Amino acid sequence: MTTVSETATSPHSAMAGDAAPMVSIRGVSKSFGTNEVLRDIDLTVNKSEVVCLIGPSGSGKSTLLRCVNFLEVYDRGEIRIEGKLVGYTEETPRRRLSNRDLRSLRRNVGMVFQQFNLWPHMTALENVAEALVQVRGMDKAAAGAHARRMLDRVGLAAKADSYPARLSGGQQQRVAIARVIAMEPHLMLFDEPTSALDPELVGEVLQVMRDLAADGMTMVVVTHEMGFAANVADKVAFLDHGRIAAFGTPREVFHESTEPRVQQFLQTYHERNSF
Amino acid sequence: MLDLSLLVQYGPALLRGFGVTILCWGAGCLIGMVLGFILMLLRQIPVKPLRWVIRAYIEVIRGTPFLIQLFLLYSGGPSIGLRLEATAAGILGLGIYGSAYFAEIFRAGYQAVPKGQVEAALSLGMSYGSILRRVIVPAMLVSTIPSIVNMMAILTKETVVLSIITVPELMYEMQTMAAETFATFETIVGMALFYWLLVEVVSRLGRRLEARVTRFLTHASPQGSSTQTATARA
Ligand SMILES: Nc1ncnc2c1ncn2[C@@H]1O[C@H](COP(=O)(O)OP(=O)(O)OP(=O)(O)O)[C@@H](O)[C@H]1O
Ligand SMILES: [Mg+2]
Numbered sequence: 371m372t373t374v375s376e377t378a379t380s381p382h383s384a385m386a387g388d389a390a391p392m393v394s395i396r397g398v399s400k401s402f403g404t405n406e407v408l409r410d411i412d413l414t415v416n417k418s419e420v421v422c423l424i425g426p427s428g429s430g431k432s433t434l435l436r437c438v439n440f441l442e443v444y445d446r447g448e449i450r451i452e453g454k455l456v457g458y459t460e461e462t463p464r465r466r467l468s469n470r471d472l473r474s475l476r477r478n479v480g481m482v483f484q485q486f487n488l489w490p491h492m493t494a495l496e497n498v499a500e501a502l503v504q505v506r507g508m509d510k511a512a513a514g515a516h517a518r519r520m521l522d523r524v525g526l527a528a529k530a531d532s533y534p535a536r537l538s539g540g541q542q543q544r545v546a547i548a549r550v551i552a553m554e555p556h557l558m559l560f561d562e563p564t565s566a567l568d569p570e571l572v573g574e575v576l577q578v579m580r581d582l583a584a585d586g587m588t589m590v591v592v593t594h595e596m597g598f599a600a601n602v603a604d605k606v607a608f609l610d611h612g613r614i615a616a617f618g619t620p621r622e623v624f625h626e627s628t629e630p631r632v633q634q635f636l637q638t639y640h641e642r643n644s645f
Numbered sequence: 646m647l648d649l650s651l652l653v654q655y656g657p658a659l660l661r662g663f664g665v666t667i668l669c670w671g672a673g674c675l676i677g678m679v680l681g682f683i684l685m686l687l688r689q690i691p692v693k694p695l696r697w698v699i700r701a702y703i704e705v706i707r708g709t710p711f712l713i714q715l716f717l718l719y720s721g722g723p724s725i726g727l728r729l730e731a732t733a734a735g736i737l738g739l740g741i742y743g744s745a746y747f748a749e750i751f752r753a754g755y756q757a758v759p760k761g762q763v764e765a766a767l768s769l770g771m772s773y774g775s776i777l778r779r780v781i782v783p784a785m786l787v788s789t790i791p792s793i794v795n796m797m798a799i800l801t802k803e804t805v806v807l808s809i810i811t812v813p814e815l816m817y818e819m820q821t822m823a824a825e826t827f828a829t830f831e832t833i834v835g836m837a838l839f840y841w842l843l844v845e846v847v848s849r850l851g852r853r854l855e856a857r858v859t860r861f862l863t864h865a866s867p868q869g870s871s872t873q874t875a876t877a878r879a
Contacts, residue, residue: 477770487761501769
């Protein structure tokens with residue numbers, strides 16, 4: 371049962387622990403072949419902050435998010451979670467983290483996907499309980515009870531025994547969120563959690579996310595829901611062509627930014643969302 | 646019409662032959678699936694020479710007649726110290742033959758597992774072993790059962806080849822009977838009917854199995870009624 375520990379083994383350990391930001395991204399770059407998708411990204415997410423990543427399609431939002439839990443390998447720079455380097459050892463030249471260390475890092479970082487990615491052969495309850503048994507080593511009964519509480523928290527206690535195929539998109543996404551919060555992560559990553567939903571189902575998922583934010587969860591959210599970004603986010607980062615073109619409070623980015631790319635993006639957004 | 650006295654005289658031998666056929670088929674399928682699964686897993690390891698070797702194995706097995714493979718194993722085996730009794734050679738031969746096809750079926754199934762389901766498991770900190778057991782194999786089962794059943798049906802028919810190396814299975818017993826009684830036409834028709842029936846049974850059982858493992862796609866809960874048939878594919 372390892373957690374992200376702050377043992378004094380590296381020069382970076384001084385910034386580990388409570389003093390370290392939840393996420394610290396410094397000079398991160400990433401290419402797919404010759405396509406440079408992230409360019410020299412700097413971003414800090416403090417504890418209990420909600421940071422929204424917005425920007426046009428293909429700007430690198432998903433890639434950046436996936437680098438944070440190392441589903442995507444970044445080429446240059448460093449990403450730290452609670453002071454701990456993501457994906458690599460502290461040595462120079464850096465080496466890949468062992469699978470075991472990578473797993474213990476990931477269990478503190480939850481991820482919610484656009485396509486929910488529930489396991490279709492398991493009921494809602496089994497989906498939530500699975501990692502509790504496999505990763506946290508809980509026994510089946512305890513995991514089941516814990517999973518039931520989590521489903522209750524997202525308002526789906528009644529659907530515990532339903533298979534994903536029988537749930538609406540909004541319900542599936544709430545189960546996916548329950549599956550993540552059951553692991554008691556320190557940080558949650560959301561990649562367009564409402565983009566695959568019918569409009570009338572968006573609200574229920576956003577409400578669950580609002581509740582999480584109110585409970586002090588640290589969240590990085592890639593979204594096209596500008597309303598959510600404006601109302602819930604502490605900070606908004608606008609990505610364009612792999613760079614952070616604007617960063618600040620929602621007011622600073624949405625109302626005070628003079629960055630033409632931001633204005634153009636918001637213009638397009640407003641046009642698309644009005645008749 | 647089949648002469649009834651023939652059946653009385655040869656009945657026990659035919660019954661034993663039937664038993665041997667089922668044994669060779671069952672054990673051959675099992676070995677084929679286990680080997681095929683291992684081959685599929687090894688193929689995921691990003692080491693080029695290993696991939697080439699496995700690919701060559703699969704190509705050779707699939708590209709040559711089963712009869713020749715069986716001869717090689719049974720007659721050529723002793724020269725490399727592999728001395729097998731006919732039935733054992735027959736089972737192993739079927740297993741090796743099947744493994745190449747099962748490896749391809751499993752590979753297709755592995756590649757068809759939605760990437761997101763694996764990423765969700767990874768992001769929760771699950772190990773590859775857990776993901777394989779709990780996410781990948783169940784998803785593979787859904788998409789590959791029709792092909793697995795189909796391959797098993799094909800292998801029922803391949804068991805007749807084992808008679809060539811004197812495995813005392815049904816075909817062998819039938820031939821003996823035919824040679825001794827000259828009732829060739831009847832035996833051939835009888836055999837054809839029998840294997841057709843066997844394939845039919847295997848296919849039917851396969852369809853029921855498929856309906857069972859894909860139940861979650863159509864049913865609200867594990868306690869749900871089983872009146873619907875599962876046709877959806879993940
Ligand atoms: N696995 C991959 N292999 C190659 N190129 C990729 C891969 N994933 C993403 N890309 C490319 O990287 C760029 C950024 O993609 P990314 O998915 O991060 O954008 P995004 O901002 O999330 O866009 P969207 O709003 O459409 O989701 C795109 O040009 C995309 O084609
Ligand atoms: Mg994206």
